[in-house]
Amino acid sequence: MEEDKIRAAMLRKSRAARIEQRGRAISFACIALIVLVVVAIFYFVASKGLATFYQNKVNLWDFLSKTSWSPSTTGPHGKPEVGALPMIIGSFGVTFLAAIVATPFAIGAALFMTEIATKWGAKILQPVIDLLVGIPSVVYGFIGLSVVVPAIRNVFGGTGFGILAGTFVLFIMILPTVTSMTVDAIHAVPSYYRSASAALGATRWQTTSRVVLRAAVPGILTGIVFGMARAFGEALAVQMVIGNAAMLPKDLISPASTLTSVLTSGIGNTVMGSLENNALWSLALILLLMSLAFNLVIRWIGKRGALK
């Protein structure tokens, strides 16, 4: 009788084990929901975006390489023209230019905050940068529209709208992101590298440029790619200053467009299931795939950095 009781107690799950199991179930449910949502989004965008090619029989290569975009009207070949190259070039153009301009500023600002004016940097500059990250993109776009565009018009002529204006607005928008990730990357460089370098007779600048920056390269690259991902996906601010002309940009100061700007200005004016609508979904699919690519690049850099 007594033995049976003990046996039963041993076989029964303890309270702690049951709580543990329940906790695991809850966290699994949460993560499953997130995965489900992501998969659903991918499926939805892909099914819509690929419909352009399956249902409307648009050639994929034409879509990526043709330069004329007018999905609502029929072109000379008797088919609507859906060449997305101008938008693809516009998107990559503003993204890369913004990253190229922002990187030296970000590294300079980060070095100032971490190596030169440490106290000042932590007390004043860091909060300022955090604040800049939080400013809504419409504000950046509005400033771009009322300050940057007229300035470009005055200096270079033309309308002032275009890739240059877009680059400038995006540069300001991603600068805080890239700077703060560069600051983190420099902070993560162990101080004993600095001592070792100083003990070998390095000046402060030699230590900074040859050891600290070099050791921080993976982190800085991650910051740059993060900034590029943000620039690539930014819609509103860019739409306000780029001019929204779906033509191949011939220079930096003539109106152009990006994937996001065409999407935001067009998606409300098309009918679900029509070619115009599907073509916009195809643009969205490109955006989604690109953000996936940016993510993979960040992971790859992180892994390479960790190996060293």
Place this chain on the structure above:
Amino acid sequence: MANKNIITSKDVHIYYGDFEAIKGVSIDFPEHEITALIGPSGCGKSTYLRTLDRMNDLVPGARTTGAIKLDGEDIYAPTTDVVQLRKRVGMVFQQPNPFPFSIYDNVVYGLRLAGVRDRATLDAACERSLQQAAIWDEVKDKLHDSALGLSGGQQQRVVMARVLAVQPEVILLDEPTSALDPISSTQIENTLLELRDQYTIIIVTHNMHQASRISDRTAFFLQGDIVEVGPTKQIFMNPQHKETEDYISGRFG
């Protein structure tokens, strides 16, 4: 005949803010000898060592008074070029701290700082230094692999090679083997004994056996002051002070 003193120090005081870490230390270091600084934790031996290449300058609030001379020149004089000083007085730290670069780039780092660009010169210096640090045979086929892929003992010897490459006159070592296993420690000790003819070596160590094995002279630090300094044999066999005797026989510390 005793060698001439390469470093002399007189009445050195070191303060961290209000705290007096070193209370009037006077000690001279003869050329081409290994001097061991021993003493319990917190006695100031590492702090003192770091004044010899002015690494304490990097510590905020640290202040040094007294006279420390390298070859008769005051290293704390306003005209002293600290960068130049640190090229003449190299330092190996407790934790192996190779840069996250290739072994080659680590070893020639100091030479590149000095502006050496010639590939053949760098190659030769790299091989010579790694051989002096007794690690050439282990790494000669992977000079361009990351130094972080080496074991702790190998890293510490690459770090020594990095210091040797700039051909300093004095090498300071701050507990260089305390993070290493016994075999790696022995290898480092043997390397130091071989380097003695060309360099002046000052080593801080917690390990009294290490001090007795490798050093010519030993200085015993206690609470920011030197209790006793002399030939290692004398310190270990016939200490003049009771505190020294108590410490080396393990009665406190």
